[in-house]
Amino acid sequence: MDTKNDKLTIQQVAEATGLSVHTLRYYERIGLIHPIGRAENTHRRYSTDDIGWIEFLNKLRATGMPIQQMQAYAELQRQGDVSLPERVEMLKELRHNVETHIAELQEHLKLIYYKIEIYQDLIEEPTPEPA
Amino acid sequence: MDTKNDKLTIQQVAEATGLSVHTLRYYERIGLIHPIGRAENTHRRYSTDDIGWIEFLNKLRATGMPIQQMQAYAELQRQGDVSLPERVEMLKELRHNVETHIAELQEHLKLIYYKIEIYQDLIEEPTPEPA
DNA sequence: CTACAATTTAGAGCGTACTCTAAGTCAAGA
DNA sequence: TCTTGACTTAGAGTACGCTCTAAATTGTAG
The missing domain is CATH 1.10.287 (Helix Hairpins)
Known part of the structure; x- marks a missing residue:
C-alpha cells in the first residue's frame, strides 16, 4: 500500500508524465526528485509513488512556481x-x-x-x- | 487628438510603464515599439500614444504571449x-x-x-x- | 553470439527575454 | 566653464529551464 513495486523504466515514466528522459534525470540531479531506486544497480526503476510525485511537480510548474521554490518544497517533503x-x-x-x-x-x-x-x-x- | 505632444523622456516612460529604460530600448530595437521620435535629434521623446501602446504590450506579455508573436502583431499594427x-x-x-x-x-x-x-x-x- | 536499442554520467549548449557595459554625447545647474 | 547625471549605440553577459552530446555500459531480440 505504500510503495507499489510497479517498477517503470525512465522511458515509460517519460511517456506517463510528459517530461523527457533528459528532464527526468535533470530533475533528479537538482533534487526535485529523490534518488530513484535502481535495478541491477544501474538503470532507474520508478515506482507509482514516484510518478505521483512527478505529476505533482508538473502541476507546481504549471502554476508558475520557479524551480528554486520547488527544490525547497521537495526538501521539506523529504523531512x-x-x-x-x-x-x-x-x-x-x-x-x-x-x-x-x-x-x-x-x-x-x-x-x-x-x-x-x-x-x-x-x-x-x-x-x-x-x- | 491624434498624438499629443506630451513628450516624455525614456526615464519617465520607464516609471510610467514599469519597464526599465534598457527594456524600452530593447523593445524598440526588436520592433515591438516603432522608432520613437527624437528631441534635438538624439534623445527619445515618447508621446502618450506611445505609452498606451507600451501598456498594451505589457498586457500581451502578461498573458504569456511570446515576444515573436508580439513582433508579428506589432508589424500588423503598423500596416x-x-x-x-x-x-x-x-x-x-x-x-x-x-x-x-x-x-x-x-x-x-x-x-x-x-x-x-x-x-x-x-x-x-x-x-x-x-x- | 551478435546487433541494436536503451540506459548511464558529466558536462556542454541552447532559446527566451531581458540586463548590463563601455565609450561616447548631451544638458542643466553652480 | 565645470561637473554631474541622463542619454546614446553596439554588443556582451545573465538567469532560467531545460536539452543535447559523448562515451561507455547494459538489456534484449534473433
Missing part, C-alpha cells in the same frame, strides 16, 4: 511531517499567487474580448464614411 | 487597417490560450486548497494514533 507547517505556508503563498494571476488574466481577457469586438466592427464597416 | 482580420485572428487565438490557461490554473488551485486542508488537519491532529 517528513515536521515540515508540514512550512509546506502549508508555501502552499498558501502559492494559492495567493495563483489567485492573483488568474484575476490578472481575467482582466486582460476582458480587453482581448473588447478589441476583438471593435476590430470586427471595423472590418464589417470599413472606414466609417461621414454620410 | 494599418488592412491587417485587421489577421489581428482579430491573433487575438482570438490568444483568447483561447488565455481561457485554457485560466481553466488549468483553476484546476491546480483546487489541488492546492485540498492539500492545505489535509496538511492543516495533520498538523492539528499529529500521527493519528490507532485508538
Whole structure:
C-alpha cells in the first residue's frame, strides 16, 4: 500500500508524465526528485509513488512556481511531517499567487474580448464614411 | 487628438510603464515599439500614444504571449487597417490560450486548497494514533 | 553470439527575454 | 566653464529551464 513495486523504466515514466528522459534525470540531479531506486544497480526503476510525485511537480510548474521554490518544497517533503507547517505556508503563498494571476488574466481577457469586438466592427464597416 | 505632444523622456516612460529604460530600448530595437521620435535629434521623446501602446504590450506579455508573436502583431499594427482580420485572428487565438490557461490554473488551485486542508488537519491532529 | 536499442554520467549548449557595459554625447545647474 | 547625471549605440553577459552530446555500459531480440 505504500510503495507499489510497479517498477517503470525512465522511458515509460517519460511517456506517463510528459517530461523527457533528459528532464527526468535533470530533475533528479537538482533534487526535485529523490534518488530513484535502481535495478541491477544501474538503470532507474520508478515506482507509482514516484510518478505521483512527478505529476505533482508538473502541476507546481504549471502554476508558475520557479524551480528554486520547488527544490525547497521537495526538501521539506523529504523531512517528513515536521515540515508540514512550512509546506502549508508555501502552499498558501502559492494559492495567493495563483489567485492573483488568474484575476490578472481575467482582466486582460476582458480587453482581448473588447478589441476583438471593435476590430470586427471595423472590418464589417470599413472606414466609417461621414454620410 | 491624434498624438499629443506630451513628450516624455525614456526615464519617465520607464516609471510610467514599469519597464526599465534598457527594456524600452530593447523593445524598440526588436520592433515591438516603432522608432520613437527624437528631441534635438538624439534623445527619445515618447508621446502618450506611445505609452498606451507600451501598456498594451505589457498586457500581451502578461498573458504569456511570446515576444515573436508580439513582433508579428506589432508589424500588423503598423500596416494599418488592412491587417485587421489577421489581428482579430491573433487575438482570438490568444483568447483561447488565455481561457485554457485560466481553466488549468483553476484546476491546480483546487489541488492546492485540498492539500492545505489535509496538511492543516495533520498538523492539528499529529500521527493519528490507532485508538 | 551478435546487433541494436536503451540506459548511464558529466558536462556542454541552447532559446527566451531581458540586463548590463563601455565609450561616447548631451544638458542643466553652480 | 565645470561637473554631474541622463542619454546614446553596439554588443556582451545573465538567469532560467531545460536539452543535447559523448562515451561507455547494459538489456534484449534473433
